[in-house]
Amino acid sequence: MLTLALAAVHPKALSDRYSIARMDEPDLTLGDLLREHPAFGLQPLDEEHLQVPVKSLALRVEPLGAAALYLPPGIPLPLASSEPAPEPEQVAPSASAQPAAGPSLGVLPNGNPERVSEREAVLTAHHVEINRAAAYLNSGLSVLIRCDKLLVEHLVREVPGRAGREPLLGELPAVAVGDVMSMGTGRRAALLATLARMVREAKDHQVVVVPHLDLLAGGSDAALTLEGRELTDVLYSRSECILLGFTDPSLMVPEVLANRFGVQMPIDILPREVTTSGGGRTPIGQALVTREEADLFDGFDAPELYKHIAGMNAVRLRHALRFAFHQHRPTTGAGSERPRFTDLVQELRVFKARASSSFEMPTVTFEEIGGYDTVKDELKRALKIVSGAVDLPEDLRHDLVPRGFIFHGPPGTGKTLFAKAVANKMDATIQVISGPEITDMYVGESERKVRELFAEARRNAPTVVVFDEFDSIAGRRSGRSDGGSRAGNAIVAQLLTELDGFRPEVPVLIIGTTNRIDIIDDALLRPSRFRPIRIDLPDELARREIAKVHARHFGIPVSDGLLDRISRATDRMNGDEIRSIFRDARADELVGEPRRRADARRLGELVGALRLGQQEHEIDSPEVVGTRPGRRATFTVLTPLRRPARRSSPERELTVIETVPTGGSAPVIRPSEPSTDPEEE
Known part of the structure; x- marks a missing residue:
């Protein structure tokens, strides 16, 4: 599989799109992917690379840094700083930052919107927090917002706009394609110089915006690095300048930098309800889910959806909903079954697990x-x-x-x-x-x-x-x-x-x-x-249930009487040891040399081997070796027992457990007599 490394302005969005395409759009090529989410290559790319389907690629996506960058042929230049951001909705400047009207989503009091863009989702979900941040800015306070990187592009203009202030974003001039190689190494220095100029020249009605304060600080912990010292010098050079900074919750900002901001506030989890255009309250699972998406899943329950999405940000929720909709695209064929709300919940779990290599979906009940x-x-x-x-x-x-x-x-x-x-x-x-x-x-x-x-x-x-x-x-x-x-x-x-x-x-x-x-x-x-x-060692009843579960899992038939004897024979054993009995018996039956039936006799031998191991461990342990003189040690012995010849069934039962006192230090293996108890037979 071909491995490529890319540097993207929005690496998380590109990674999510790549994960979805790899599983569900096998014909999508690298070129198609980069036209949707432009990115640089960290090694030279040619036309042949762009024709390779994403399912045949292992992509490593990184944020823009100081490494050398290569522009893919025929792909628009992805400049984060020179690319104009979408114009925010016009908000008339006001003397005080009163709560602004929510975005025009067409959210009906009893219905879902026809469409929801990522920007609309962010402004709807975090309407209250945005207004609060705007009010702080309007009061002359600098604000540091902790939020996921995916939200920043939608907030950098909206928050100052609602405060009636002009945002200064520190955009760098566009560079020619031939200068792409040198852009990475000098990018940070240019941004820092631009930021210093803005702080120095900002007017009273302007706000200096630092979209990625954590990255500019240049460190992964609270220690003040050389980059952090330079940034601190810039931000403290003029204390009356109003700042709006953004930092990711997973990244650290040195305390001296964070203290430059009068207010620090999070914009993280989704609210349970949002305010509609009519002034009412509606569940977030209704406001950010389109009518088409809600109608697709039978029994869609907006309030119940909240506990499955509360930790997501609004952009990632829209990605997850598109993923679920793609997995269950409406079909018109005969006999097609409409997906249910439980299918939507399951797809949300799948999306989370695929979007993060660290998390998995458990199957144990x-x-x-x-x-x-x-x-x-x-x-x-x-x-x-x-x-x-x-x-x-x-x-x-x-x-x-x-x-x-x-x-x-x-x-x-x-x-x-x-x-x-x-x-x-x-x-x-x-x-x-x-x-x-x-x-x-x-x-x-x-x-x-x-x-x-x-x-x-x-x-x-x-x-x-x-x-x-x-x-x-x-x-x-x-x-x-x-x-x-x-x-x-x-x-x-x-x-x-x-x-x-x-x-x-x-x-x-x-x-x-x-x-x-x-x-x-x-x-x-x-x-x-x-x-x-x-969670202690299992008692006899628990050992019986554990043996029953593993016998069923490995496909080994056992009678109730055999389960009873196994539960007694496995005293002081843990669940993992009991599992090993059935695992080894099944392995011997399938691939053993020679192969042996997983019957009662074989189970008895395996139990006996485990008991012998316990005895040897006890002999070597200080508690046994250090016994007082004259004290007699006891050892539990288990041997397989053949059924009486008069029974035609080939099934074997386990032997009875015996405790054999000895005067020496080695266990004694002694065959026991056949049981005559009909319950044990």
């Missing part, structure tokens, strides 16, 4: 986990609260909705499996991260990873984030001054910050799994943050 009824009941009760968060009293919502759980217990008991079942029950995507993946040798990188992880989770809500080996990043903080202790303390502090910024209306659930809850930091174990749930 609670029914596929044997036993543990008490744990299941507790989790289902919590999920009922999470799913109904939007219907809870607003003053109690923050206190009632759980932020996360810590699943703790011995290894192999299904802690990660429970997390996947939780995500499936929520109709959510899931990301499983090993704790050590978070840690980094460079200062600030670990906190950045945590911050980006939570930001991505909010964008993909509803979602479940699982920290496997949670104790490796959430250990109790210490007062030591060594580098390792400082890094660990910083990660815990960042986790606490993210948890305290929890938004109940955005369904994001954090689950940590650990075998060592005793070393988890006490601040994380507060009931208002993580709720500990112990």
Whole structure:
């Protein structure tokens, strides 16, 4: 597969379009894609490249930077700074920034709009926040807006326009095609020089707009880099200049830069309802969904849709809806079945998973986990609260909705499996991260990873984030001054910050799994943050259910009596060990040398092998080796038992478990007598 790297003005939009086209438009070529979303190549491109279907390409899309850029032949030049932005709707300047009328979407009180552009979606969804930011600007306050990059192009002119002020955007002059090679290296310096001139010359009725403050600062953490120092010098050179800056939630801006702005405000999650042109209130799932899209899915429920889209921004929601509509395009053939609302929800999950390589769609259900009824009941009760968060009293919502759980217990008991079942029950995507993946040798990188992880989770809500080996990043903080202790303390502090910024209306659930809850930091174990749930070794009833689930999964027929004996024989085994019995039996039946039937005898041998392994482990462990003199050790022995010859059925049953006392240190294997109990036969 051919691999190409592109640099785009709007990399997220190009990546989303590429993902959709690769799955559903196999004939779309690279040239067609670049005509829709112009971009530079990071290596020379020719006409042959443009004829290659996107399904045969592996594209890596990056934002414009300092690297050398190559213009694809026949494709319009994608200059971010010289390309004129679409003219905003005319808003008459006023002495005070009163709430402006919403965009003309044609949103009816009881209907969906005929069409919704991306700009209209942004202005409709964030009408209140835009007016608030405009009011601050009109009062002479600089404003820093934290929002996704996809929203910036629709806000840079709209916010100053509603404040009745002229935006200064720092547009660079257009460059000739021959100068494209040198544009990347000098772009930042030119932007900084233009910004310095605007700050110096801005009039009282003007606002200096910095669309990508985080990128101009040039760093990935809170440390003040050389680029950040230059930008700080420019912005502080004239304090009376009014600024409007934008930064992405996943990127850090040095505190000294952020403090230059009198007001910092987020524009992130979608509201549950918006105001219509008639002054009424309508669900966001109605205002941003076209009539054609709503009519396509039988049983479309606008209020119910909200919990599946709350974490998206308005532009990404429109991308997701177009994806779902494309997947279920109306057909006129005989027997075609109309897609249902549940199909729309499923396609939204698919879109989120495809748009992010980190998240996946879980398929595990609670029914596929044997036993543990008490744990299941507790989790289902919590999920009922999470799913109904939007219907809870607003003053109690923050206190009632759980932020996360810590699943703790011995290894192999299904802690990660429970997390996947939780995500499936929520109709959510899931990301499983090993704790050590978070840690980094460079200062600030670990906190950045945590911050980006939570930001991505909010964008993909509803979602479940699982920290496997949670104790490796959430250990109790210490007062030591060594580098390792400082890094660990910083990660815990960042986790606490993210948890305290929890938004109940955005369904994001954090689950940590650990075998060592005793070393988890006490601040994380507060009931208002993580709720500990112990997942212990299964009891006999749970072991029977686990064996039943895995026997069905691997296609091994077992009788009720055999299940009973397996559940007794697997005492002190975890679910993973029980699964290995049926997995190995089925593997021997399919590819073994020689092949062996997955019958009761083979199951008994596998159980016996596991028990023998347990005994050897106990012999080597300090608890057994260090017994007092004269104390006798006991060993459990399991041997397969052949049925009496009078029975014609070839089925075998497991032997009875025996405990054989010995005076030495090695286990004794002894065959047992056939059982005469008809219940066990």
